[in-house]
Amino acid sequence: MANITLCSFILLLCSLIVFADENLVIQRVLEELSELRSRVDEQDLELHQLKQVVKSQSAEIQLLKGERLADDVSDHPEFGINSANEIISSTKSKKSLGDTFRSATPTKRILQKNRRITPYSAAMHRIGLTAYRVSTDPVHPKETLIFNQVLANIGNRYNHYTGVFSADQDGLYVFYFGLECNDATIEAEIVNDDVAFGYTYCDGRSGFSNSAEMILKEVSTGSSVFVRIVSTSNQNNNVVGDKTIFSGFLLN
Structure with a gap:
C-alpha cells in the first residue's frame, strides 16, 4: 500500500513538472511571437519609408527629364513637343529626342550636358x-x-x-x-x-x-x-x- 502511494505521488510530481515545462515553453513561444511581430512592424515602417524615398526620387527624375527635354527643344526652335514627349517638326514628321540630341554639334552637346538646371535648384530652397x-x-x-x-x-x-x-x-x-x-x-x-x-x-x-x-x-x-x-x-x-x-x- 505504501509502494502504491509512493508511485502515485511520483506520477503526480512528474505530471506537475511536465505541466510546468509546457507553460514555460508556451510563454517562451509567445515572447518570441511578440518579438517577431515587433520586427515585422519595424520592417513594414522601413519599407514604407523606402517607398516614399523611391516615389520622391521618381518625381525628381521626371522633373529633370522634363527640363532636359525643354532645354533640347529650345536649342531647336523648328521643333515642338507633343503629349507623348516626342519632338515634332513643322512638317509633322516625328523625330526622337535622341536623334535630335545626336544631330547637334559636339560643342552644343557638351554645353547641353553641362548646363545648370536653375529652376530645379531654386525650387529646392x-x-x-x-x-x-x-x-x-x-x-x-x-x-x-x-x-x-x-x-x-x-x-x-x-x-x-x-x-x-x-x-x-x-x-x-x-x-x-x-x-x-x-x-x-x-x-x-x-x-x-x-x-x-x-x-x-x-x-x-x-x-x-x-x-x-x-x-x-x-x-x-x-x-x-x-x-x-x-x-x-x-x-x-x-x-x-x-x-x-x-x-x-x-x-x-
Whole structure:
C-alpha cells in the first residue's frame, strides 16, 4: 500500500513538472511571437519609408527629364513637343529626342550636358512664413510685435520668440502684415534692418477693426524683417486682436 502511494505521488510530481515545462515553453513561444511581430512592424515602417524615398526620387527624375527635354527643344526652335514627349517638326514628321540630341554639334552637346538646371535648384530652397499674434499683453511704441502662433515656417527663417524674420538668400520677397484692433487706434510699420518700408493704421475706437499692407521688397542675405508698433492710443490694455498676422515668402 505504501509502494502504491509512493508511485502515485511520483506520477503526480512528474505530471506537475511536465505541466510546468509546457507553460514555460508556451510563454517562451509567445515572447518570441511578440518579438517577431515587433520586427515585422519595424520592417513594414522601413519599407514604407523606402517607398516614399523611391516615389520622391521618381518625381525628381521626371522633373529633370522634363527640363532636359525643354532645354533640347529650345536649342531647336523648328521643333515642338507633343503629349507623348516626342519632338515634332513643322512638317509633322516625328523625330526622337535622341536623334535630335545626336544631330547637334559636339560643342552644343557638351554645353547641353553641362548646363545648370536653375529652376530645379531654386525650387529646392523655398522660404516662407505665416504667423499670428495670440496674447493678452498690451503693446507700446517702438515695440517689435511678436507673432507667436506659427502656421508655417518654411526654411525656418522666422523666430517666433523675437518676431524677426532673417533672410539667408538675396531676392525679391513678398510681405504681408495685418492688424486687428479693438477699443484703440494702432499704427504699425514693417521694418527691414531698422528702415521702415511699409505702414498700416487700424482704427478700433468703435469696436473691432482691421487694416493690412502687402509689399514687394528686395532683401539681402543676413538682413532682418519685422513688424514694429509706431503708436497706440491705449498702452494699458490688450487692444491687438488674434487676427493680427505676419506673412511672407521668397518670390525669386
